[in-house]
Amino acid sequence: MSFTAEEIEARGHPVWAEVDLDAIRHNVGALKMQLAGAEIMGVVKGYAYGHGNPQSALAMLEAGATRLGVARVAEGLHLREAGITVPIHVFTEPPAAAVRTMLEHSLTPTVYTQAFADALSRTATEMDRTVNVHLKLDTGMHRVGVPPDEVAGAVKSLLSAPALVVEGAWSHLAVADLPGHPFTRQQLDLFHKLTDQIEKAGAKLRYRHLANSAATMADPDTHFDVVRCGVACYGLWPSRDLLGTLDLKPALALRARVNMTKGVKAGEGLSYGLRYEVKKASRIVTITAGYADGYDRRLSGRADVMMNELRYRVSGTVCMDQFMVDVGQDEIEVGTVATLIGDEGSDRVSAEELAAHIGTINYEVTTRIPSRVPRVFLNERAGG
Ligand SMILES: Cc1ncc(COP(=O)(O)O)c(C=O)c1O
CATH class of the missing domain: 2.40.37.10 (Lyase, Ornithine Decarboxylase; Chain A, domain 1)
Incomplete structure (x- = not known):
């Protein structure tokens, strides 16, 4: 819930979170300066890492992010209901029952199983429309994604579904927060290999994406067409190793x-x-x-x-x-x-300081601030 400082006072809220939207804009601007043409996807899942939506998402878009990333269909709907029209990527496959909602609100699906691809294709055909999908590749983190030896089959199947357009392919880095770690190179090499294979199979990939905030800050080779930045947009450090490597302002x-x-x-x-x-x-x-x-x-x-x-x-x-x-x-x-x-x-x-006390990461410290704590947005723009 969003409140003004006066409302916080009048309602007697004893605790509140202030979120400086100018800091978010500044951080997105600082990340943008690292890029040689890649787009920024603002990652706003988890209620914008606890900072609050749609305000945080809007601030990112005002500063030059061109798309948004969420974990769940419901998070995407929340942004659409606030009038946000840019592409919104949903990072995991939802249950089949949510496919229609996803398409009705033009959320961009991530695909990594045949069952979900079939459900998407069926529903899109029923709705007499096509849908741009992004294929998730498992390059080593083993969370979700198509395993490397199944990529050829997955692409063949997607290309044979007329309602599905393979617009993008992406993967996620497991240790980007440790700059120079050899596993990132390994994931990068595999990502190159698999995306080349996808293109050779006949899919035209308009968007390849791999980098999170850490990789965006530390390794230009990972930038490709889009970088997916969350934590740094909020002015939080992706890791101790990257402290001070960019001009970030905690929001x-x-x-x-x-x-x-x-x-x-x-x-x-x-x-x-x-x-x-x-x-x-x-x-x-x-x-x-x-x-x-x-x-x-x-x-x-x-x-x-x-x-x-x-x-x-x-x-x-x-x-x-x-x-x-x-x-x-x-x-x-x-x-x-x-x-x-x-x-x-x-x-x-700092959130980093609190995280160190309790043996966790700054991400968790802000993301766990619950909805009973009202957010007060500073420097909100009219109409935003
Ligand atoms: C798939 C995916 N991409 C990008 C991000 C953004 O990562 P970060 O907040 O480290 O920039 C996340 C967040 O965990 C994610 O799950």
């Missing part, structure tokens, strides 16, 4: 209000499990965000939050809706805004 901040402050005596424990012991009489503030807001329970005792431009450590267990911070003798008022992710002054709590 998301997660902020919450202080709900209560109190004095607690030395020797008392805080929160579930009493795992934090107050060493000397202190002010304890309670902040209204918890693991139901995507603020992981494993951040207990580990993460820093910022208030009044100072860092404080989360003290004790993160609860479902709240957590506590021992602020020593500092004066923090009820209503103060705490920054859980984002900038305050010249400091920043």
